[in-house]
Amino acid sequence: MDIFVQQILNGLVLGSIYALIALGYTMVYGIMGLINFAHGEVVMFGAMVTITVISAMTNAGIHLPGGAMVLIALMVAIPACMLLGFTIERVAYRPLRNAPKLAPLITAIGLSIVLQQVAILIWGRNYIPFPPILNHDTIDIFGATITQLQVLIVILCLVLMAGLLLVVEKTKLGRAMRATSQNPGVAGLMGVNVNTIVSATFVMGSGLGAVAGVMVATNYDQAHYYMGFMIGLKAFTAAVLGGIGNLGGAVAGGILLGIIESLGAGYIGDLTGGFLGSNYQDIFAFAVLIVVLIFRPSGLLGEKIADRA
Amino acid sequence: MTSNKKLGTFLASAIVLAVLPFVVSGTLGNAWVRTIDFALLYVMLALGLNIVVGFAGLLDLGFIAFYAVGAYTFALLGSPHFGIHLPFYITIPLGAGFAALFGILLGTPVLKLKGDYLAIVTLGFGEIVRIFMNNLNAPINITNGPQGINLVDPIQFAGFSLGKVTQIGSFTLNPVHLYYYMFLALTVLVVIMVSRLQHSRIGRAWVAMREDYIAASAMGLNIRNIKLLAFALGALSGGVAGGLFAAFQGFISPESFSLLESIMILAMVVLGGMGHIPGVILGAVVLTIAPEILRDVIGPLQMHTFGRMIVDPENARMLLFGLAMVVMMLTRPEGMWPSKRRQAEFDDAKKG
Amino acid sequence: MAEVLLKIEGIHKRFGGLHALNNVALHINKGEIYGLIGPNGAGKTTLFNVLTGLYTPDEGQFTFDGIDLFRAPPHIVVSGGIARTFQNIRLFHEMTALENVMVGRHIRSKANALGAVLRTKSVRQEEAAIEAKAWELLRYVGIEDVAYERARNLSYGHQRRLEIARALATEPKLLALDEPAAGMNPSETEGLKALMEKIRNDGVTVLLIEHDVKLMMGLCDRIAVLDYGKKIAEGVPEVVRKDPKVIEAYLGAAHS
Incomplete structure (x- = not known):
């Protein structure tokens, strides 16, 4: 039972981070129908920039409470990632907006490689530890333990997701985004500046990605130039699982994926009589995805698109 | 083109391809012949993927899994790992068959999926195959895990081995030369296979399905079978290339079958000119050779210009490679050498 | 008595709450040109898609030239001898x-x-x-x-x-045409009409959906009228034209 609660809690933490990143994928997909393969790298940059800023402050002799240091660093990392996201769209995607789908996919992959290499140039190939400034005190819940930091991560994720939903549902910008995602041509005719909306989407998604990157780095206590790849892949899987293009779906898919992965890792040994161990954790994400898509080809919350003759 | 001119082109290319490995090993060294051998393997892989992506229009991001199946079949049945040493003319067809079976296995559940959903599922499938290869060393050691399988048998037949230096008269043939001819022969076979498929009833059905699957099914095309056939035949070429890879390299491990490899092969298809066989071949050759040229050039160039290494050559190589992919797609989204039809499509799209 | 080529009975098709086809029955004879008309949204295209295998009906019977095509996939329908065109050319x-x-x-x-x-x-x-x-x-x-x-x-x-x-x-034994004259000028329509007659004279039965009622009246041997997913009339054009239910369906639709 303890293991069960513990794995649920771990899954919730992991899942909220997936959800936050998945939102970035799903927003872009909703607006442009494009997999922004470089989004994982934006997440990575968020983590790297934050660590760099914190280290710089420590080196300069500035010692504030850990939370404040992270917050200050985020004030740098978020705009930096927003700028990065904005630039990615302008340079690699906008010129190809009317090209067939595979062209932007290839530029996205190329860009992903470029960003990783740039990260190596700046931060090297090694794992970078997260500065030991954060409190790792734990809380006991039903016999399972969770750090206060992890609680904070989950809460912050929920707040950010709620904020995003509010923006999309209630503001003028959000309405324009929804209109563009349904029909860019008509939205354009109705006076929506599609370019602005697309840029705004990338900027918002990248901002969330930056925060998620910091969460990943604090949760695992390290960052690495390649970290964006797997987490991006998982988050994208989560977005598809939930029904890509659907914000609620991304959140549900992310949390679900986190919990399934974590439960799977905890129980796979028992389930297979010891044949498969927790090193198969990564299989769950993909196995679940495949099973869900077989039964619901548009994801859990995706619209069922009927074939029109 | 007149048939005389065609024959001339054919003979000229045959001669060039025949003497190429000797010219290269004489001028640039055997390492470059090895690179060319790899280029041929990638041509086979890219042509296989091109069936799925280029002809049938199904985006497959897990293609490397079929390469892996072919390679592991060959290695497990031809190495000291299990002490089994079956000849290549059994293991390569077997590997190709298994790969095709995997293609159908993957294709069946994803029949209803479209576009990016299909892409992510195939990607997941590729990762699952890799994770299993990485971990199937316990409790029963099947794949030997991350260490991979060593001492894989070379291609050998009746006492003659492609893995040994061979003397024919005054000619000394290194393994890289011997494999070159074998790979070349198989590449030619694959080219003939895909081009005949393309210009057949089957090829037309793929294109029809790619363009409008509703209209295609209303014309009586059995979409399910046509899709599965594309997956199976693409996988088949991947499986053959995988077996050859295992024999050539003598060693395989899960590292060779990462997602990045799938992406590279997709990039070869798209950058070359999707659906166009000469374009895909060009894409595979360029993307195999270019990084090696960069490797050879970047280090010495830096030493020469700055007197020291400023940027790690490996780093600079990948950076330039990524940039080239971006720039190439931005300037020529139709690929380096598209078919006339595809070029026209793009021109139409530009006109709006 | 003409030979029946296609026969459906009690066909129902629902999309969520929408009952797109409600107990539709009809038969098409060999060698005729059979027209399907009705106001917009009457279920013509849905019926058409059912007859060509693109939609699977929920209930009913569907036989064609002696074979059972109920819920058959499109490629079976086509190999059975039904071919179609699309309203928005595909x-x-x-x-x-x-x-x-x-x-x-x-x-x-x-x-x-x-x-x-x-x-x-x-x-x-x-x-x-x-x-x-x-x-x-x-x-x-x-x-x-x-x-x-x-x-x-x-x-x-x-x-x-x-x-x-x-x-x-x-x-095909039956060629199903979904609004083939849509967007054509009168001379093109005339040409098309001649083509359809030629096809029929060469032994292919024709099923036709068309908005151009005048064209239909002049071309079809028999006509069925759909309204709100139900067949409200069927017969030779002269009779159908005078059917009060048909007049009401068209006028009602025009006035709403």
């Missing part, structure tokens, strides 16, 4: 006109992947036969001069004709 745009028609021959040819790769004698012969038949059909519908043009670049009228040629390539 050609393979990047293929040439000739290739479009050749795709239509798919179901009447056999070459498998191995045969295609080996290019055996029988495969080469079949391929030649496919091409010859495609040329013949392009001539039949009168567009052989644009055989090598990409379908995308054809004029609207030519695209319509090409779609008919492609459907005929499947050797």
Whole structure:
């Protein structure tokens, strides 16, 4: 039972981070129908920039409470990632907006490689530890333990997701985004500046990605130039699982994926009589995805698109 | 083109391809012949993927899994790992068959999926195959895990081995030369296979399905079978290339079958000119050779210009490679050498 | 008594809460031109899609030329002998006109992947036969001069004709045309009418949806009228035209 609660809690933490990143994928997909393969790298940059800023402050002799240091660093990392996201769209995607789908996919992959290499140039190939400034005190819940930091991560994720939903549902910008995602041509005719909306989407998604990157780095206590790849892949899987293009779906898919992965890792040994161990954790994400898509080809919350003759 | 001119082109290319490995090993060294051998393997892989992506229009991001199946079949049945040493003319067809079976296995559940959903599922499938290869060393050691399988048998037949230096008269043939001819022969076979498929009833059905699957099914095309056939035949070429890879390299491990490899092969298809066989071949050759040229050039160039290494050559190589992919797609989204039809499509799209 | 080619009974099709087809029954006789009319949203295209296998009906019976096609997938329906065109033309745009028609021959040819790769004698012969038949059909519908043009670049009228040629390539017993005259000028419509009569005279039964009531009255042997998913009338044009239910359906629709 303890293991069960513990794995649920771990899954919730992991899942909220997936959800936050998945939102970035799903927003872009909703607006442009494009997999922004470089989004994982934006997440990575968020983590790297934050660590760099914190280290710089420590080196300069500035010692504030850990939370404040992270917050200050985020004030740098978020705009930096927003700028990065904005630039990615302008340079690699906008010129190809009317090209067939595979062209932007290839530029996205190329860009992903470029960003990783740039990260190596700046931060090297090694794992970078997260500065030991954060409190790792734990809380006991039903016999399972969770750090206060992890609680904070989950809460912050929920707040950010709620904020995003509010923006999309209630503001003028959000309405324009929804209109563009349904029909860019008509939205354009109705006076929506599609370019602005697309840029705004990338900027918002990248901002969330930056925060998620910091969460990943604090949760695992390290960052690495390649970290964006797997987490991006998982988050994208989560977005598809939930029904890509659907914000609620991304959140549900992310949390679900986190919990399934974590439960799977905890129980796979028992389930297979010891044949498969927790090193198969990564299989769950993909196995679940495949099973869900077989039964619901548009994801859990995706619209069922009927074939029109 | 007149048939005389065609024959001339054919003979000229045959001669060039025949003497190429000797010219290269004489001028640039055997390492470059090895690179060319790899280029041929990638041509086979890219042509296989091109069936799925280029002809049938199904985006497959897990293609490397079929390469892996072919390679592991060959290695497990031809190495000291299990002490089994079956000849290549059994293991390569077997590997190709298994790969095709995997293609159908993957294709069946994803029949209803479209576009990016299909892409992510195939990607997941590729990762699952890799994770299993990485971990199937316990409790029963099947794949030997991350260490991979060593001492894989070379291609050998009746006492003659492609893995040994061979003397024919005054000619000394290194393994890289011997494999070159074998790979070349198989590449030619694959080219003939895909081009005949393309210009057949089957090829037309793929294109029809790619363009409008509703209209295609209303014309009586059995979409399910046509899709599965594309997956199976693409996988088949991947499986053959995988077996050859295992024999050539003598060693395989899960590292060779990462997602990045799938992406590279997709990039070869798209950058070359999707659906166009000469374009895909060009894409595979360029993307195999270019990084090696960069490797050879970047280090010495830096030493020469700055007197020291400023940027790690490996780093600079990948950076330039990524940039080239971006720039190439931005300037020529139709690929380096598209078919006339595809070029026209793009021109139409530009006109709006 | 004419011979029945197609027969449906008690066909129902629902989309969520919408009862798109409600207990529809009809039969089409061999050799006739059968028209399907009704106000917008009456369920004509839904019925059409059911008859051509694109939609699977929820309940009912569907037999065609002695075979049971209830809930059969499209490729079975086509091989059974029903071919169709689309209201919003669906050609393979990047293929040439000739290739479009050749795709239509798919179901009447056999070459498998191995045969295609080996290019055996029988495969080469079949391929030649496919091409010859495609040329013949392009001539039949009168567009052989644009055989090598990409379908995308054809004029609207030519695209319509090409779609008919492609459907005929499947050797149908019943050719189902979904608003073939939509968007055509009067002279093109006349040409189309002549083509449909030619097709019928060559032994192919024709099922037709069309908005142009005048065209339908002059062309069809029998007509069925759909309204709100139900068949409200069926018979020869002169009778259907005077049916009060039909008049009400059309006037009601026009006044709402």
